[in-house]
Ligand SMILES: *[C@@H]1O[C@H](CO)[C@@H](O)[C@H](O)[C@H]1NC(C)=O
C-alpha cells in the first residue's frame with residue numbers, strides 16, 4: 001500500500017541548474033523545504049549553512065515539539081537530537097577531513113578479499129554506534145539475512161564498515177568481516193546531527209570510501225543497515241549496467257531519470273566509467289556545498305559528464321527493492337525492504353520488527369498458500385508519514 005502523497009510538481013528537475021531548491025534529506029523528506037526562496041542560500045557557504053540550520057531548527061521544532069527526546073531519523077539516516085538543549089548541535093564547517101588513508105588500504109584489501117565473491121563483488125554496509133548497539137538496527141539487519149530466502153549465505157560476503165570504535169567492536173563480536181573507517185579528529189559515533197557539517201561529512205566520507213573500493217577493482221552492493229534482505233537480489237539486477245540504484249519512488253521505467261533514487265541501496269560494477277563517476281560525484285560536493293550525496297546525485301545524473309563517460313545507470317523496481325515509501329507489495333517477489341520514509345529511530349526499529357515478523361509468518365506458510373494468499377505487510381505503522389501532515393509541512397516530494 002503505497003502512501004498516497006502528492007506527487008512532486010513536474011517542474012522539479014528543470015530548476016536544478018539555475019536555482020537549487022533547498023533539500024534536506026535522503027528519502028522522503030528531501031523536498032520538505034524546497035519551496036523556500038533559495039536566494040538567501042547562494043554563494044556564501046557560511047550564510048548557506050546558517051540559513052540551513054535555522055530552517056532545520058524551525059522545521060524540527062514544528063515537527064517534534066519541544067519535548068521529543070527520540071533520535072530523529074529521516075529517510076535513510078539516523079539523526080540524533082540533543083535532548084538537553086532541544087536543538088541540534090551546531091557545528092561550523094571544520095577543516096576538511098584528511099582523506100588519505102594509505103595505511104588503511106592494506107587492511108581494507110585483506111578484508112575485501114576475504115569477503116569477495118568469485119567475481120570480486122562484496123556487500124557493504126556502514127555502521128555507527130547508535131545502529132550497532134544490541135537490539136538496534138544492525139541486529140535486525142543480520143536477522144533478515146538469517147530468516148530470508150537463501151540469504152544467509154550472503155552474510156559471508158558482507159563487509160561492515162564501522163564508522164566508530166564502538167560499532168567496530170560490536171561488529172567484531174557478531175560478524176566476520178569488519179573494517180574500521182575511523183577518520184582522525186571526527187567522531188561519527190552517534191551524533192550525526194542532521195545536515196550539520198559532521199552529518200554531511202559522514203555521508204560524503206562514504207562516497208569517497210566507495211570510490212576507493214571501486215579503485216581497488218571490487219564491485220559492490222552498498223546497503224544501508226536498515227534495508228532488510230529477504231531474497232538474493234542478484235537475479236533481479238540488470239546485466240551490463242555500471243550503476244543501479246533502488247528508489248523511494250519508482251516510475252515504472254528503469255531508465256527514467258525522473259525516478260526518485262535512494263542512495264541506501266545500490267549495485268556498482270567496478271570499471272573505468274564507475275570509477276570516473278564516483279570521483280566526479282565526490283568532487284561535486286564542492287559544486288553543491290551544503291547538499292548531501294543523494295541530492296547531488298540527483299543534480300549530476302543529468303550532467304553531460306555522465307553521458308560522456310558512458311555510465312550506464314538503471315533504477316531498480318520497488319516491486320523487488322521496496323521500502324516504507326513504496327513497499328514491495330508481493331511477498332513472493334520482494335528482495336529487500338528499506339525503512340525509508342521514517343521519522344525516529346524508535347519508530348524505525350518498531351516497524352522493522354513487525355516487518356520481520358510478517359516475513360516469518362509468510363515464510364512458515366506452505367508453498368501453495370504462499371502463492372495463493374494475498375499477503376501484505378502490516379507496516380509502515382509508526383513510520384507512517386501521517387504524523388507529519390498534521391504540522392502542515394509541505395510534502396511535495398514524498399511519493
Ligand atoms: C593527510 O595525512 C597524511 C599523512 O597522515 C599527510 O601526509 C598529508 O599531507 C595529509 N593531507 C592533508 C590534505 O592534510
Ligand SMILES: *[C@@H]1O[C@H](CO)[C@@H](O)[C@H](O)[C@H]1NC(C)=O
Nearest residue numbers: 217269270271272273274275
Ligand atoms: C581503463 O582504461 C584504460 C585506458 O584508458 C585501460 O587500459 C584499462 O584496461 C581500462 N580498465 C578497465 C577496467 O576497463
Ligand SMILES: *[C@@H]1O[C@H](CO)[C@@H](O)[C@H](O)[C@H]1NC(C)=O
Nearest residue numbers: 344346347348349350381382
Ligand atoms: C508506535 O505507535 C504506537 C501507537 O501510536 C505508540 O503507542 C507507540 O509508543 C509507538 N512506538 C514507538 C516505538 O514509537
